[in-house]
Amino acid sequence: MTDRRNQPLVSLDQASVMFDGNPVVDHVSLTVNRGDIVTIIGPNGAGKTTLIKAVLGIQPLTHGTIRKAPSIQIGYVPQHLQLQPTLPLSVRRFMALTGAPETDTRAALDRTGIGHLFRKSVHHLSGGEMQRLLLARALVRKPDLLVLDEPAQGVDINGQAVLYDLIRAVRDELQCGVIMISHDLHLVMAATDRVICLNQHVCCSGYPADISHDPAFVETFGRPVAESLAVYHHHHTHRHDLHGDIIEGQPETPHCEHDHHHAPS
């Protein structure tokens, strides 16, 4: 990766989204640079999908700002797609809806390994094939930023690792930035540059090796999960109660500055 790397593609500054007065995304600041793979993890209802939609520009912010690189091309892989079975649709037709010429759509399908399914109906695809089709649709747009919402959902365990490898390879080829939501902690840790643990606000963020030892991470995912990933720990500036709310009296900073002291556990 050359000089183009580290160009900021999208940055959120103190971004909040409120639904009926309740913050779903609370003062989140993050930046995705070209060449980054940023993974958002967090419990259900943590606002991960809402945050992703804010990045995509289809969810307006209540507060805060979003800045995108000029004329940025975004490729989006939505959460496991349920297509209406009443709508007859072939892989070829679905790809053609991107407006790209057929040579490009074929190349994208070949790249994600489903070129042989060109004439098949989208309703006959397996979960993994569907995710590859959606990825191919995103790739054909030659994205600067790839946004994926749980790309490995509905994919078997072997397929998941292959899919994350593919995403990484695509990042290298296109020199794009990647931001994705994932629940597959072990796989994410291996395939990611930066992890953001979200629970409305940014609980903790950092390199995969560091974050699995963060107390906030342990509280969010439970001790067994964290211990299976943990080697060392560091302090956190606030604590959560069982509902994920911040316990009063604890200092709160919007994106927590952790005082790391890396002690072996």
Added chain:
Amino acid sequence: MPLLDLILDDFFWRALLGGLGVALLAGPLGCFVVWRRMAYFGDTLAHSALLGVALGFLFHTNLNLSVAATCVALALVLVFLSRSRALATDTLLGILAHSALAIGLVALSFMPDVRVDLTGYLFGDLLAMTRQDLAWIFGGGVVVLGLLWWLWQGLLMATIHEELARVEGFPVARLQLVLMVIFSLVIAVAMKMVGVLLITALLIIPAATARRLASSPEKMVLMAIGFGMVAVASGLGLSWNLDTPAGPSIVVSAFVTFLLVYSLIRRGRA
């Protein structure tokens, strides 16, 4: 044009022409109803058409115009209310559908000087189709088909996946609005033919029949148009020969076609 005059002077030919025109519009729109699960929504708009009739009598305006306007207004109310998410959409639709129908009936009863053939509005009166109705069907039809042709890619993409369409730069909210308006226009012209209570059937049944055979969205639309036209022609024939009501006869024909296609295809595959 003496030949055209000859045809338009005959009520049966007027009915057939009008019916085929409506089938031409109901095909693509019915596909959207099936794809987007808008059957109940279509029903609600159709029910509100009767309110439009009442309003048309009240303000002495053209009935087609007032029906279309009422449908558009109700569609906008529905879009607005469903965004607030206070009630489930089907509850909301149920409330509005039957309230609009009831208000329409009550309003009509307040106009004693207006003698309305209610059956005609509820079940259609195809054989009473006038030249002016034909002009509405084909004039409105050109507008509707033109819009669909122009916006086809965006409408299709928004139907497949709304958010994906938005990210890919399609103006999804505006497209949905256009689809609502088209819907209202088609209901206004189709009401004359099959009536308020049977419009949804005319939209859904040919499209559902076509789904069994079609391999692409466009083929499904063309087949839905074809099946709709067959239903109109055979329904009218049935009505002519057996003196059955025209609107229900068309729906029965569509239903028989549906049954035939589904049973034959299933047998073929088994």
